Amino acid sequence: MLSALWSVDEMLAPIERAIRTDRVTALAAALARLDEAGAFDDPALFASPLPHRYARRPIACDPLGRFVVLAMSWAPAQSSPLHDHAGLWGAEIVVAGTMREKTFRLIERDGRDRYRFSPERERVAAKGEVGIVIPPLEYHEFGNAGDTPARTVHVYAGDLRRCRSYVAGEDGAWRARVAELPADA
Numbered sequence: 665m666l667s668a669l670w671s672v673d674e675m676l677a678p679i680e681r682a683i684r685t686d687r688v689t690a691l692a693a694a695l696a697r698l699d700e701a702g703a704f705d706d707p708a709l710f711a712s713p714l715p716h717r718y719a720r721r722p723i724a725c726d727p728l729g730r731f732v733v734l735a736m737s738w739a740p741a742q743s744s745p746l747h748d749h750a751g752l753w754g755a756e757i758v759v760a761g762t763m764r765e766k767t768f769r770l771i772e773r774d775g776r777d778r779y780r781f782s783p784e785r786e787r788v789a790a791k792g793e794v795g796i797v798i799p800p801l802e803y804h805e806f807g808n809a810g811d812t813p814a815r816t817v818h819v820y821a822g823d824l825r826r827c828r829s830y831v832a833g834e835d836g837a838w839r840a841r842v843a844e845l846p847a848d849a
């Protein structure tokens with residue numbers, strides 16, 4: 665059953681309460697409860713994946729800049745590059761399909777702006793599972809692990825408009841580039 669009765673304000677109230685606690689576990693629990701109640705079932709919340717990348721659509725930006733809620737949709741095999749979250753904490757829930765997350769630990773950044781990461785862990789998350797981001801543990805790759813479209817909802821404790829993504833070089837070091845995050849219609 666679609667969540668036609670859920671307004672964005674109804675969805676935001678428990679998210680805002682969780683953000684105010686300043687606890688990522690409270691945010692993760694709030695997202696799990698919302699998903700279970702069908703708050704993220706409305707397909708209109710999500711943009712369609714583009715041919716060349718996943719889609720990202722802001723659901724809400726707190727006017728006080730305390731948090732942002734983002735809807736993302738992923739075609740099979742689509743994935744993000746390795747990226748950070750601009751130093752913000754947050755939580756990400758799978759609301760349809762299955763996703764793979766590979767987390768990395770930043771080992772060093774040298775004077776020539778080269779980064780070294782060590783792979784940390786890899787997990788596959790199904791509907792209702794929540795991942796958390798707590799800087800400095802904020803580096804990951806995130807992508808569709810299945811052969812059907814996937815949808816995720818992300819909440820970050822700030823106004824996340826840009827982050828850094830990282831490209832692996834042949835020397836084993838990674839280079840950062842600032843990624844302006846799109847808002848897809």
Ligand SMILES: [Fe+2]
Nearest residue numbers: 747749804806
């Ligand atoms: Fe992420």
